[in-house]
Amino acid sequence: MSGFSRWSARLFDWFVPDTCLACRRPRHGLAAPFGLCRACHGRVVAVPAASCATCARPLTGDAGPAPRRCGRCLVTPPPFARLRVLWYYQPPLDAVIAGLKFERLDYLGAELAAAAAAHLAGEAARWDLVAPVPLHWRRRLARGFNQAERIASPLAARLGVPFATPLRRRRPTRPQVSLPRDERLRGPRAAFSLRQRAQVGGLRVLLVDDVFTTGSTLAAAARALCGGGATVEAFALAATPEQASARRE
Numbered sequence: 595m596s597g598f599s600r601w602s603a604r605l606f607d608w609f610v611p612d613t614c615l616a617c618r619r620p621r622h623g624l625a626a627p628f629g630l631c632r633a634c635h636g637r638v639v640a641v642p643a644a645s646c647a648t649c650a651r652p653l654t655g656d657a658g659p660a661p662r663r664c665g666r667c668l669v670t671p672p673p674f675a676r677l678r679v680l681w682y683y684q685p686p687l688d689a690v691i692a693g694l695k696f697e698r699l700d701y702l703g704a705e706l707a708a709a710a711a712a713h714l715a716g717e718a719a720r721w722d723l724v725a726p727v728p729l730h731w732r733r734r735l736a737r738g739f740n741q742a743e744r745i746a747s748p749l750a751a752r753l754g755v756p757f758a759t760p761l762r763r764r765r766p767t768r769p770q771v772s773l774p775r776d777e778r779l780r781g782p783r784a785a786f787s788l789r790q791r792a793q794v795g796g797l798r799v800l801l802v803d804d805v806f807t808t809g810s811t812l813a814a815a816a817r818a819l820c821g822g823g824a825t826v827e828a829f830a831l832a833a834t835p836e837q838a839s840a841r842r843e
């Protein structure tokens with residue numbers, strides 16, 4: 595390393611110290627994945643195996659045949675056949691996702707996708723396509739990227755499954771009161787639609803988002819894919835614990 599690059603590396607460290615994304619303490623050789631220190635990384639909470647197959651709520655009672663679903667999903671099944679969630683969206687992982695979304699920490703998408711691929715590796719044959727939940731183009735323009743795509747694209751590469759962006763997000767819908775009566779009765783216009791040239795008929799799609807909160811976003815996106823003849827399974831890095839315990843939509 596030349597004198598200048600050593601000097602500039604030091605300057606970089608001084609301005610951008612290597613601190614943990616969650617506790618903000620220097621990592622000093624205690625670096626762990628996702629921009630965390632080892633202690634914080636150890637506090638990432640995994641979604642237990644005994645969870646509903648389509649909403650990740652914890653399940654209680656006797657183990658039935660897999661895939662197991664909660665009462666709510668049995669009564670009103672979501673448009674995706676299965677949901678995989680790795681972690682709970684709570685400290686310290688919320689800071690990691692914020693880093694991915696708002697701090698433009700490019701390396702996080704690849705690291706999170708690598709962890710996701712390790713969990714999903716044995717199942718890659720289930721999908722023909724990996725697709726992210728899109729942002730509305732205005733939000734994407736403002737942010738510069740779509741965080742779901744930053745996870746979905748490297749995940750697809752690691753799984754060896756083609757990646758595509760078949761969906762687009764429509765404009766935010768008008769308030770219910772200003773809608774014509776028939777739309778008011780049918781509910782708001784679908785939030786997602788297929789891109790004009792998207793061909794998803796007969797494809798098994800893994801639909802990827804960063805966080806699963808109420809599930810309504812993933813459901814709306816999945817509905818648009820199903821409308822084009824695809825079958826959908828969903829994947830999110832994290833689910834909100836409130837959602838997991840007592841969800842209300």
Ligand SMILES: [Zn+2]
Nearest residue numbers: 614617631634
């Ligand atoms: Zn930490």
Ligand SMILES: [Zn+2]
Nearest residue numbers: 646649664667
């Ligand atoms: Zn459920």
